Amino acid sequence: MHRIASRTWRAYLPGLIVCGILLLVYSGTLQRDVNGSGHGYTLDVGEIQVALNLWGTIHYTGYPLFTILGSLLTHLLRLGGLPPAAAASTVATVWSLLGLAGAYWLIVRLTEGEHVLAALAVLALGLVETFWMHSVVAEVYSFSLCLISVTFLVAIDLPPPFHPPRWGGKRGGEWRWWLAMVLLGLSVEHHRILISLMPLVFLLAFPTLRERNRNWLAFSAKSALLFALPFLAYLYLPLRALQGARWVYGQPGTWDGFWAQFFGEEITSYVLEWPHNLATWSSNFHFLASQLQRQLPVVLLLAGAVGLAWLARRRSLWIGTALLLGTLEFLAFIVVFPSAVWAPAVLMPSILFLVIGLAYLVHRLARVVTAIRWIACGGLLLFSLRLFRTNLPFVYRLVNDPSGRDVIQILQPLGGADLPGGRNVVALPWGGGYSAAAYGLYVTGELDGFELVDHRVDFRSVVQREGKVLTPAFNLGNWPLYWWAELLGEAHFSSAVPGVAIISQDVLYEDIPVQVDFDLGNGVRVRTADLAWEGEDRLRVTIYWEATRHVQSDYRVAVHLVSKDPPECAQDVLAQADSFNPVGGWYPTNLWATGEVVRDDYVLTVPSDAFPVAVRVAMYQLEESGDFVDTDWLSLPIPEQIGG
Numbered sequence: 306m307h308r309i310a311s312r313t314w315r316a317y318l319p320g321l322i323v324c325g326i327l328l329l330v331y332s333g334t335l336q337r338d339v340n341g342s343g344h345g346y347t348l349d350v351g352e353i354q355v356a357l358n359l360w361g362t363i364h365y366t367g368y369p370l371f372t373i374l375g376s377l378l379t380h381l382l383r384l385g386g387l388p389p390a391a392a393a394s395t396v397a398t399v400w401s402l403l404g405l406a407g408a409y410w411l412i413v414r415l416t417e418g419e420h421v422l423a424a425l426a427v428l429a430l431g432l433v434e435t436f437w438m439h440s441v442v443a444e445v446y447s448f449s450l451c452l453i454s455v456t457f458l459v460a461i462d463l464p465p466p467f468h469p470p471r472w473g474g475k476r477g478g479e480w481r482w483w484l485a486m487v488l489l490g491l492s493v494e495h496h497r498i499l500i501s502l503m504p505l506v507f508l509l510a511f512p513t514l515r516e517r518n519r520n521w522l523a524f525s526a527k528s529a530l531l532f533a534l535p536f537l538a539y540l541y542l543p544l545r546a547l548q549g550a551r552w553v554y555g556q557p558g559t560w561d562g563f564w565a566q567f568f569g570e571e572i573t574s575y576v577l578e579w580p581h582n583l584a585t586w587s588s589n590f591h592f593l594a595s596q597l598q599r600q601l602p603v604v605l606l607l608a609g610a611v612g613l614a615w616l617a618r619r620r621s622l623w624i625g626t627a628l629l630l631g632t633l634e635f636l637a638f639i640v641v642f643p644s645a646v647w648a649p650a651v652l653m654p655s656i657l658f659l660v661i662g663l664a665y666l667v668h669r670l671a672r673v674v675t676a677i678r679w680i681a682c683g684g685l686l687l688f689s690l691r692l693f694r695t696n697l698p699f700v701y702r703l704v705n706d707p708s709g710r711d712v713i714q715i716l717q718p719l720g721g722a723d724l725p726g727g728r729n730v731v732a733l734p735w736g737g738g739y740s741a742a743a744y745g746l747y748v749t750g751e752l753d754g755f756e757l758v759d760h761r762v763d764f765r766s767v768v769q770r771e772g773k774v775l776t777p778a779f780n781l782g783n784w785p786l787y788w789w790a791e792l793l794g795e796a797h798f799s800s801a802v803p804g805v806a807i808i809s810q811d812v813l814y815e816d817i818p819v820q821v822d823f824d825l826g827n828g829v830r831v832r833t834a835d836l837a838w839e840g841e842d843r844l845r846v847t848i849y850w851e852a853t854r855h856v857q858s859d860y861r862v863a864v865h866l867v868s869k870d871p872p873e874c875a876q877d878v879l880a881q882a883d884s885f886n887p888v889g890g891w892y893p894t895n896l897w898a899t900g901e902v903v904r905d906d907y908v909l910t911v912p913s914d915a916f917p918v919a920v921r922v923a924m925y926q927l928e929e930s931g932d933f934v935d936t937d938w939l940s941l942p943i944p945e946q947i948g949g
Contacts, residue, residue, distance in 0.1 A: 798903070818833065
C-alpha cells in the first residue's frame with residue numbers, strides 16, 4: 306500500500322509543481338482593474354468583466370455555461386476579498402490551470418509515465434503567449450482549453466487497444482462514450498468552433514462503433530440526447546432578459562433575438578466568407594505562418610507534428626491520427642476564415658496537440674538514447690525561461706493598460722455636474738470604453754449622474770428628449786461634427802466637464818452671465834472664466850467663449866500656468882494645456898455661429914514646490930513660417946486653496 310501511495314505521489318508531484326509555478330506567474334500578471342485596451346487579446350474582456358459581476362449575458366454566441374459558472378466563481382472570489390475585475394480574471398486562471406493539468410495527464414498517459422517530461426512540456430505550454438494571456442484576463446478561451454483537455458482525456462480510452470483494465474468491458478466502454486457525448490455537447494455549446502472536436506472523438510471511437518451490431522437506433526438517439534443536453538444552458542439568456550438583468554447582450558428575450566445570438570448572425574454574414582482568389586489564399590497562409598511563429602519556433606512545431614505522426618504509427622493509429630487531424634482542422638480554419646475568431650485563440654488547440662506530439666517524440670527518442678530525455682528536459686526548462694522573459698513585458702503591458710481606468714476618471718466629475726438640459730445621457734461605441742464606463746457605473750459604483758447608451762441608440766430621440774447627449778471628447782473622432790449635423794440637422798459642441806463633450810441642436814450656454822467680458826481681438830471674447838482647485842495639485846480652468854462675429858479662421862487655444870505675469874522667459878511657464886481646437890480639439894472656431902457661447906474645460910497640473918501667480922488664456926495661429934500669432938492674453942489670478 307505504501308509503495309502504491311508513493312508511486313501515485315510521484316505521478317502527481319511534477320504536475321502539481323508546474324501548476325504551482327504557473328499559478329504564481331499568472332497571479333503576478335493578473336488583470337486586476339477594469340480593461341480598456343482595444344488589443345485583440347482583450348477586445349471583449351471589459352464586457353465579460355461586467356457580465357460576470359452582474360450575472361449578465363455576453364455577445365454571440367452567448368457562452369451561457371461559461372457565464373453561469375464564471376458568475377458563480379466571480380461572486381465566490383469576491384466574497385474572499387478579490388476586487389471585481391481581479392475576480393473575473395481569476396476565473397480564467399482557474400479554467401486554464403485545470404486545462405493544463407489535463408494536458409499534463411494526457412502527456413503522462415501517452416508517454417507511459419514520463420512525469421518530468423510532461424511537467425516541463427506543460428510549463429512551456431503555459432508560458433506561450435496565447436495561453437498566458439488567456440489565463441490572466443476575463444476571456445472564454447481558457448474554458449475552451451479545459452473542455453478540450455477533459456474531452457481528450459476521456460476520448461483516448463475509446464479505441465479498444467488502449468482500454469486500461471479498470472475500464473475494460475462493454476459496459477465501461479459505453480460509459481466512456483456517453484461521457485464523451487456530454488463533453489462534446491459542452492464544448493460545442495461553449496464555442497461553435499469546437500465542433501471540430503466531433504470528428505476526432507468519432508475517429509477515436511470508430512474501432513468500437515464498427516464492431517457494434519445491435520440497437521443502433523436507440524444508441525444514436527441516446528448519443529444525440531446527451532450531446533444536446535448541455536444546450537439547455539441557453540435558457541439562461543432569455544431568463545436573465547425577462548428578469549430585467551442590468552447587463553444583457555442583444556435581445557435574447559425575443560424569439561428572433563435568441564436565435565440570432567445562438568447562431569451568431571451578427572457576424573457570420575461577413576466573417577465566414579470563403580477566400581475568393583489565389584492572392585487571398587496566399588495572404589491567409591502567410592497570416593497563419595506569422596501567427597504560429599509568434600507563439601512557438603517553427604522547429605518545435607515541426608517536431609510536434611513528427612511526434613504525432615510517430616504516435617499514430619507506433620502507439621495508437623487512432624489517437625495519433627485524431628491529434629494530427631485536430632491540429633490541421635484549427636489551422637485550416639484560420640486559413641479559410643482568418644478574421645472570424647481571434648487567431649491566437651484558435652491556435653490554442655493546435656499548439657496543445659503539437660506540444661503533446663513534441664513530448665511523445667522525445668519519449669520515443671529517449672528509448673533509443675537515454676540522454677536525449679535529460680537533454681530535452683533541460684532544453685524545455687531553458688525554453689520556458691526564454692518564453693517567460695520574452696512574453697512578460699507584452700502581457701504586463703496589456704493587463705495594466707490604463708485606458709479603462711482613464712475612461713472612469715474622465716466621467717467621474719459628471720456625478721456632481723450641473724448641466725443644462727434634461728438627464729445626462731453618455732454615449733460610447735460598444736467596446737472597451739463602453740465596458741469601462743459600465744464597470745464604473747454598475748459594478749463598482751464609482752460613477753453616477755448619467756445614463757449610459759451605446760452606438761445603437763436613437764441619438765435623434767435622445768437629443769430631442771434631453772436637449773443633449775454627452776460623450777468623452779476623444780470619441781468625437783468617431784462621431785465628428787459633420788456626422789452629428791447630418792443626423793440632427795444642426796449640431797453644436799461644448800464641454801460638460803474636462804474631457805467630456807456635449808452635443809446639442811441648440812446653443813446651451815447662451816444664458817451664462819457676463820463676468821469677464823475680455824475681447825481677444827479675433828472675433829471671440831471670453832464671456833466668463835473660472836478657476837477651481839481639484840485636489841492639491843490640479844487646477845480646473847473653465848472658459849466660456851463667445852463668437853461676437855463670424856470667425857473666418859481656425860484658432861488654437863493656449864492655457865498657461867505662470868509664475869510671473871507676464872512671463873519673462875520659458876521657465877516662467879510652469880504648465881500648459883494647449884489644444885488644437887476648443888472642446889478637446891474637435892470644434893474649430895470657424896464653425897461657430899455668431900453669438901454662440903461655447904464652454905471649454907482644461908486641467909493644469911501644478912508642479913510641486915511651484916508658486917503660480919496666474920493662468921493666462923489666449924488663442925493663437927501657427928503660420929506657415931512656423932511663427933505663432935497670439936491674440937490678446939487674459940490673466941486669471943490663482944484662487945486660494947480651501948484649508949491651504
